[in-house]
Amino acid sequence: MQGIGNFLGMEVEVEISGRTYFTGILIDIGLDILVLFDGQKFLYIPFLHLHNIKENKIKEIAEKPPEAAPLQFEKESISYRKILTNAKGQFIEIFVTGNRSIHGYITSVLNDYIVFYSPVYKRVLISMQHLKWLTPYFNQLTPYTLNTEELPIVPSTLPLSRSFEDELKKYKDQLLVFDLGDNPDKVGLMKNVSNNILELVLADGQTVYWKLLHLKTVNFP
Numbered sequence: 001m002q003g004i005g006n007f008l009g010m011e012v013e014v015e016i017s018g019r020t021y022f023t024g025i026l027i028d029i030g031l032d033i034l035v036l037f038d039g040q041k042f043l044y045i046p047f048l049h050l051h052n053i054k055e056n057k058i059k060e061i062a063e064k065p066p067e068a069a070p071l072q073f074e075k076e077s078i079s080y081r082k083i084l085t086n087a088k089g090q091f092i093e094i095f096v097t098g099n100r101s102i103h104g105y106i107t108s109v110l111n112d113y114i115v116f117y118s119p120v121y122k123r124v125l126i127s128m129q130h131l132k133w134l135t136p137y138f139n140q141l142t143p144y145t146l147n148t149e150e151l152p153i154v155p156s157t158l159p160l161s162r163s164f165e166d167e168l169k170k171y172k173d174q175l176l177v178f179d180l181g182d183n184p185d186k187v188g189l190m191k192n193v194s195n196n197i198l199e200l201v202l203a204d205g206q207t208v209y210w211k212l213l214h215l216k217t218v219n220f221p
Helices: 080-086 164-171
Strands: 011-016 020-029 033-037 042-046 050-055 092-097 100-109 113-118 122-127 133-136 174-178 187-194 197-201 207-211 217-219
Touching: 011 033, 020 042, 080 100, 122 164, 164 187
Parallel strands: none
Antiparallel strands: 011 020, 011 050, 020 033, 033 042, 042 133, 092 100, 092 133, 100 113, 113 122, 122 217, 174 187, 174 217, 187 197, 197 207
């Protein structure tokens, strides 16, 4: 990522996975993550999904960024894992799969996945390698303007495995929904997971095998 630092403080255009484009002022660069301000909110984008970055010649952002970016501590060099850890318990929006984002908060950060609570999808496991960007809420807003009784910030008390694969092994013979259920071949009874291959029985009784590499999220209906 040498050279990107030349764009600090400048308005840039960024392309990430899924042919998604953002325009914003480059606020900060970490070991494996960058921070943009798009005139309204801060976007934290892991380098894993960065395709290219270039100066935006036609300036679009008139709003100056706030002096302090959320999810960052003073004089702290940022990293993807630090940002995820700092975000725990704060309301955020994250983008992982399809054309939908998920709103809620992180409850746990493990080796290669996070546990996320969403008022829509409830408890969701999210592979860290598939999280494309996240942005914190401003002005004490809550998702869908729910009150704290409807959206309590309570960390999970369930024991968690360190890896995504080991955590999935706990749900053998349970109905699981992968990648928010957009693909019917990713909704079914999980029979086994081993060596990064997951066996799933679909509604019609057909068995499909998925590489974990291609499963981004899992939630529990």
